[in-house]
Amino acid sequence: MDAVLKSLSVRAPEAADKRSDAPRPAPVTERPTRQEAEAAVRTLLRWAGDDPDREGLIETPKRVVKAYEQIFGGYRQDADAILDRVFEEVEGYSDIVLVRDIPFHSHCEHHMVPFMGHAHIAYYPRRGVVGLSKLARVVDTFARRLQTQETMTAQIADVIDSVLHPRGVAVMVEAEHLCMAMRGVQKSGVSTITTQFTGVFKQDPTEQVRFLTLVRDRR
Ligand SMILES: Nc1nc2c(ncn2[C@@H]2O[C@H](COP(=O)(O)OP(=O)(O)OP(=O)(O)O)[C@@H](O)[C@H]2O)c(=O)[nH]1
Numbered sequence: 709m710d711a712v713l714k715s716l717s718v719r720a721p722e723a724a725d726k727r728s729d730a731p732r733p734a735p736v737t738e739r740p741t742r743q744e745a746e747a748a749v750r751t752l753l754r755w756a757g758d759d760p761d762r763e764g765l766i767e768t769p770k771r772v773v774k775a776y777e778q779i780f781g782g783y784r785q786d787a788d789a790i791l792d793r794v795f796e797e798v799e800g801y802s803d804i805v806l807v808r809d810i811p812f813h814s815h816c817e818h819h820m821v822p823f824m825g826h827a828h829i830a831y832y833p834r835r836g837v838v839g840l841s842k843l844a845r846v847v848d849t850f851a852r853r854l855q856t857q858e859t860m861t862a863q864i865a866d867v868i869d870s871v872l873h874p875r876g877v878a879v880m881v882e883a884e885h886l887c888m889a890m891r892g893v894q895k896s897g898v899s900t901i902t903t904q905f906t907g908v909f910k911q912d913p914t915e916q917v918r919f920l921t922l923v924r925d926r927r
């Protein structure tokens with residue numbers, strides 16, 4: 709087992725995403741070749757009980773590997789770099805910035821089955837603001853890795869906090885986990901909510917209430 713872990717040289721996610729000002733590269737693994745990845749898909753097709761050589765499946769390993777490049781593309785993205793550009797000319801604006809209902813698709817690290825939902829992100833700027841789309845890009849960067857919802861929520865808050873040094877960050881993630889709906893306990897329509905607060909949001913419960921009210925206010 710140790711040998712397998714060493715050969716993968718996987719960086720522990722908690723080490724990769726500890727709060728710090730140091731640049732945090734995405735977790736790295738020694739990648740197998742595309743051919744090896746396609747062979748693994750063929751094995752899984754046989755394990756599922758089908759014939760990988762039948763016409764409808766012959767191109768499937770190629771397609772799956774190509775799809776993995778996109779849905780797990782977050783391993784090759786650097787969330788810190790996304791938040792690099794700060795706009796300081798905002799007439800001294802320093803009140804809350806809330807971007808809500810950011811849709812995302814991720815995969816749970818336990819079953820490699822999708823979970824999907826929305827993220828809501830707020831921060832109190834200290835020195836300028838970031839482009840709004842960058843917050844959605846940060847969500848995608850972490851969503852496009854194998855995740856737990858809790859880890860993803862903490863990683864989003866952590867990178868905004870440590871790169872922008874805002875007065876506070878609030879992140880809420882709401883999601884449905886297909887590993888609970890399609891298999892196992894088989895409960896559909898269950899939503900899981902996770903939150904992470906830093907700075908003023910952590911210290912002041914009224915700030916948490918403000919965040920939650922703005923997230924929920926649909927007028
Ligand atoms: N905390 C947390 N749990 C998750 C997440 N995604 C999936 N899970 C859970 O991970 C657990 C894995 O439990 P195990 O007992 O190791 O695996 P299992 O036998 O497949 O569990 P069941 O899903 O209950 O059949 C399950 O309870 C899943 O619901 C997540 O993002 N956060």
Ligand SMILES: [Zn+2]
Pocket residue numbers: 816817818819820821885887888
């Ligand atoms: Zn799961």
